[in-house]
Amino acid sequence: MITCTSIEEVRQHIDCIDRDLVSLLARRGNLVNQAAAFKNTTAQVKAPSRVEDVIAKVRAVAEDCGASAEIIEKVYRAMIAAFIEEELSAHAASQRTSL
Template sequence: MQAAECHSLEEVRQYIDRLDDQIVELIAARNAYVKQAAKFKHSIDEIKGEERMEAVMDRVRLKAMESGVSPNLLSKLYKIMIDEMVEAEISEFRNAKSL
């Protein structure tokens, strides 16, 4: 994605605010899919799926490098996001099993 050429700090901030809105919406959508995934899994170990997490992290790091963003930054952000979403998925899984 190419950033627009801005002519003022206010314009830069407006672009950043719009991007932040989109990022939040995308994270919310990702979280909704993660919760849906609980329906298709059979155990908490499967939810924690280390192989899948490693694959996601590898893909994100590669995409970060291709996009000129620090892979370490994206790894840290994704680690936090994935850890929180796994907990949400576990809750969803437990709730479905208790019905």
């Protein structure tokens, strides 16, 4: 745990974490795009049971880390929805080009 002595130090640490988070989100997005190639239907893209599995896992991780499971769930639901939207667009485009 980091103990900061000024707001500037807090902000520097937050900026560093934000860089790491964006890098990790980019890596996750790349894998989501790869997964799209293995899906044939929009139902497979939406995969509600997979979404709920992921939510359950990250809530458990949040609790293990001492984070708010509710906040983590909200963040993940927003992130997953954005990735699904992107994946649905890519899927629709691939369906048009395969016709």
